[in-house]
Structure formats: C-alpha cells, structure tokens
Amino acid sequence: MYSSHGATRAATTALRKQCRPTFPGRVLGSRRVHARAYEFLQSNHPDFTESQRTVREAIAKIVSRFPDEYWLEKDSNHEFPHDFHRDFARDGWLGICLPQKYGGSELGISEAAVMMQTISESGAGLAGASSIHMNIFGLEPVVKFGTEEQKERMLPPLIQGKDRACFGVTEPNAGLDTLKLQSQARRDGDDYILNGSKIWTSTAQTANKILILVRTTPLEEIQKPTQGLSLFYTDLDRTKVQVTEIQKLGRAAVDSNLIFFENWRVPAADRIGKEGDGFKQIMHGMNAERVLIAAEALGLGYAALRRAAIYGKERVVFGRPIGKNQGIQHPLAESWIKVEGARLMVYLAARLYDQGFESGEYANAAKYLAAETAFEACERAVLSHGGMGYAKEYHVERYLREAMLPRIAPISKELILNYIGERVLGLPKSY
Structure with missing residues (x-):
C-alpha cells in the first residue's frame, strides 16, 4: 500500500502484481464483456494503464469499508466523513498528484480521476469525493508558483491530513x-x-x-x-x-x-x-478540476446503473422480473452506452492534461458529457425502482440529488458551450 511518503510509478507496478483481480474478461481479445455494470467496482477496463488499474484496486479496498448505509447516515445527519478522510490520509492518497519530495505520490490526473471515480462509484458519491477533492488539484498553484519555503510549510501537512x-x-x-x-x-x-x-x-x-x-x-x-x-x-x-x-x-x-x-x-x-x-495561477488547476469533477459524475452514473440493474433482476411484478421488460431494460442499456462513452472522453482529457496539453476543449467536453449522462443515468435508476426509488433506503434518490451538482459546478454547461463555440468552432463571442 502507498505510504504517506508517496509512491513511485515503479511501486504502482509492484502493487499491481500483489492485487491482481480475478474478474472475468481480463484478457484483451476475449469475447467476454469487459465491464459488467452489476459488479461492484469491477476493474477490467481494457483501456486502463497498469498504473490506473493499480489505483482502482487499491482505492476499491478502502471504499469497500464504507458502504451506502454509511453515506446515507452522513447525508441524513449532515456529518462530515472524518473517518473516511482519515483513512485516505493514512494510506497516503491525499497527495496522489503532489510531489514525492513533500510526501506525495506524484502520479497524474489520469490516476487521480480513477481514484475519484472509484470513490463516487462505491456509493460515496459526491459526498465522498468532495471530502478529499481539494487535496487533488487545489494546491497546484503552490506547487507551480510557491517558494521552496512555502512548499515545505504548506504541502506536507495537507498530504498527511493534518491540515484540511x-x-x-x-x-x-x-x-x-x-x-x-x-x-x-x-x-x-x-x-x-x-x-x-x-x-x-x-x-x-x-x-x-x-x-x-x-x-x-x-x-x-x-x-x-x-x-x-x-x-x-x-x-x-x-x-x-x-x-x-x-x-x-x-x-x-x-x-x-x-x-x-x-x-x-x-x-x-x-x-x-x-x-x-x-487569476493566472488558479487557471492552471481549472482543467484538472473539470476532469476530476467529470470522473466523480461518472462514478455516480455507474453506481446508479449498478443498483438499477440488480433491482431489475430481483424485483418481480406480474410474475416476471421487471428487467425483462424493455421499458426498463432499454433506457438503462442506453444510459450505460452514454456513460461509457463519456468515460472514454474523460480519460482522454486526463491523458492529454498529463501530457501537457493546455487547451481546455477536452476537459470542458468531458465535464459536460459526464455530468449530463450521469444525471440521466441516476434519473433512470430512480424511475426503474418505481416508488421505492423515492425511498432513501434504496440510495438512488441520493445519487440523483448529488448528480445535479456537476451540471452546474464548477462551471455551467452554457459556459462550456460558449467555450467550444468560440475556441473550437471559431464562432463570434455570444456574451
């Protein structure tokens, strides 16, 4: 496991060998489905790098200790998830993108996006992701523009969880x-x-x-x-x-x-x-934040589809599982296609960011697609549950409430469309 002193990319490979999953469909070229939506945090995306899979598996072990019932209680009581935050600090994940010199892991936004998606997808949603979100991109201005004295003073306490x-x-x-x-x-x-x-x-x-x-x-x-x-x-x-x-x-x-x-x-x-x-300093972290928010939205979408698929197989009405009805099955299948398409855009944007691509069209497009498709998936999950979708004990209503946030923050979809219209399509400024 990662220590608070950070981990190198070589260490991620070693960790990868220690926690190789046993999910079906691992071998590329196999005709098996690579990502079964009803599995809990499956880890066999064929496009993920070894480092991304390593992060996925390690984070899955942490978040599995915090089930949906934990997050329902925190949501109902308006209580910050201190123990969840503490576990991430203890295992060194709060500094996933920060320099090793100060205790971070110095991995990329590609790995950080996997971490945030996995947190959200576990059922923690945006509550879990937001409890550590600031650590991932927030102090990027300190890393890029701070003095050595400031970095040594400011970064280690944040990575260790001593500062919030x-x-x-x-x-x-x-x-x-x-x-x-x-x-x-x-x-x-x-x-x-x-x-x-x-x-x-x-x-x-x-x-x-x-x-x-x-x-x-x-x-x-x-x-x-x-x-x-x-x-x-x-x-x-x-x-x-x-x-x-x-x-x-x-x-x-x-x-x-x-x-x-x-x-x-x-x-x-x-x-x-x-x-x-x-202003110039905070702009350095804006594209990274859009990618991370998009990954968190993806997690909500996948969590909602997982619950809807399981419910569709188990809930029997008029003598047959409701998932046998195309009125239930087709909207969920369509949402999986859309969410999976958004995922590919999110990780393209993350990879480009890590390679130094400074323009924001892919980060903005990823945030737009992930937010809109995740919201639709959460809405369809509620509808698939019928009346029970309105009940807190089934959790999908919480997912739907949280799925509204990525649609309006940190930037509205209208401003994203303005950006694409002007910067990509070359159209005149509309405001």
Whole structure:
C-alpha cells in the first residue's frame, strides 16, 4: 500500500502484481464483456494503464469499508466523513498528484480521476469525493508558483491530513465572472488586510486552511481584466471569518458555505507568487478540476446503473422480473452506452492534461458529457425502482440529488458551450 511518503510509478507496478483481480474478461481479445455494470467496482477496463488499474484496486479496498448505509447516515445527519478522510490520509492518497519530495505520490490526473471515480462509484458519491477533492488539484498553484519555503510549510501537512483546506473564489455578486471579484486585500507592512465575502466555499465548517483569491488592485486601476487578483493560502482565522452553512439539495455530508471577513490580517508570506497574478495561477488547476469533477459524475452514473440493474433482476411484478421488460431494460442499456462513452472522453482529457496539453476543449467536453449522462443515468435508476426509488433506503434518490451538482459546478454547461463555440468552432463571442 502507498505510504504517506508517496509512491513511485515503479511501486504502482509492484502493487499491481500483489492485487491482481480475478474478474472475468481480463484478457484483451476475449469475447467476454469487459465491464459488467452489476459488479461492484469491477476493474477490467481494457483501456486502463497498469498504473490506473493499480489505483482502482487499491482505492476499491478502502471504499469497500464504507458502504451506502454509511453515506446515507452522513447525508441524513449532515456529518462530515472524518473517518473516511482519515483513512485516505493514512494510506497516503491525499497527495496522489503532489510531489514525492513533500510526501506525495506524484502520479497524474489520469490516476487521480480513477481514484475519484472509484470513490463516487462505491456509493460515496459526491459526498465522498468532495471530502478529499481539494487535496487533488487545489494546491497546484503552490506547487507551480510557491517558494521552496512555502512548499515545505504548506504541502506536507495537507498530504498527511493534518491540515484540511477549503477554496474561496466565487462571490455572491460575481458568480462565474471571476474577473469581477470585489473582495479586497490591502497591503499593510508584512501583512495584507482582507475584507469581503465568498460563497459556495466547501468544507469551510471543518477546514483550518483556505486558498483564497482576492483583489489587490482596484478594477479601475488595472490595464487588463486578468490583472489585479492575488492568491493566498493561509489559516482560516475564525475570529475574523464568519462561516455560514448553506442548506442545499444534495451532498449534505460535505458543507457549502457563505463566508464573510472583515479586517482579516493575513501574512504576506502566505501570498502565492507575484501580487496581481492570482487569476493566472488558479487557471492552471481549472482543467484538472473539470476532469476530476467529470470522473466523480461518472462514478455516480455507474453506481446508479449498478443498483438499477440488480433491482431489475430481483424485483418481480406480474410474475416476471421487471428487467425483462424493455421499458426498463432499454433506457438503462442506453444510459450505460452514454456513460461509457463519456468515460472514454474523460480519460482522454486526463491523458492529454498529463501530457501537457493546455487547451481546455477536452476537459470542458468531458465535464459536460459526464455530468449530463450521469444525471440521466441516476434519473433512470430512480424511475426503474418505481416508488421505492423515492425511498432513501434504496440510495438512488441520493445519487440523483448529488448528480445535479456537476451540471452546474464548477462551471455551467452554457459556459462550456460558449467555450467550444468560440475556441473550437471559431464562432463570434455570444456574451
């Protein structure tokens, strides 16, 4: 198993040999079905690399300890999954993409996407994925733009699970228009004084750190819209920061919040990179986040189809299993085709990101496809259960509630279509 000191790619090969699965259809060229939707976390995708399979199998062992009933309880009680987070920290997975030098595993987004899909697919859904989501891509700006002192100070505690971070970007009055952020940071000697607010800041109820983007140069004084924003990774000082939880549709186990801060003194030593370069810095992690969100959506889609397929075989009405009826069978089969197609796009986007491809069309397209197809799969799973699909004990209603989130965050499907229309199709800007 991976240690908190990280694992090399050679170690993933060794681990792979130790935990080779016994699922059918492993041999390429076989006529067996490679991915039976009713199996729990099957691990025989023929397109996965050895490293991806290794991650899949190792993560499956962890998440198998946390069944759907665990997540139902956390969702019902609005309780953060501390023990789940602790297990991932203990086994070194919180630093899967971070440098080995600081305790990470230094694997790619391709492996991280497998991890996030597997978490979600286990029944943990977006609650489980979101409890560790920030660790995967969040401190990429620190890795790329931080000083050596900052990396040594900031990265190991996060990887070890000693620190828990949240992300403060979106504001009530700006929404997705990040360049119009209004929260201010004014330099005062060795500190900055921050005033403003953020919204939809996940895990702020339990976090002790925050990566926050604020304006250090007023809008009227900048020459380009992308200038004037600065990024800080600092202590979440609750004597100066008011955190108010937002009651929401799904993912109740992981909190979303409105935060308000006034005269919050933050050390200049906690500023990442140059003053005014914050927007450029956070953009380095945006494509990675889209890929990870897409993988998490995929997991929900597969989890829903698994439950629907099993229910369709077991539920007998009018003397026959309901899965024998094409009215049940065909919508589920169609959803599997769509979700599997989205999966291929997601892992193409992940591979391109790991190879240094900087343009965002594949990451955006993957997020769009995965979110839309996963939502449809979850909806069809509820409908396939009939009245019991509305009951919490069958879990598919929780999947459906959570499947709404990837459709609207971290970017709406309309903005994705704008991006593709302008950057790929060459059409004029529509807004």
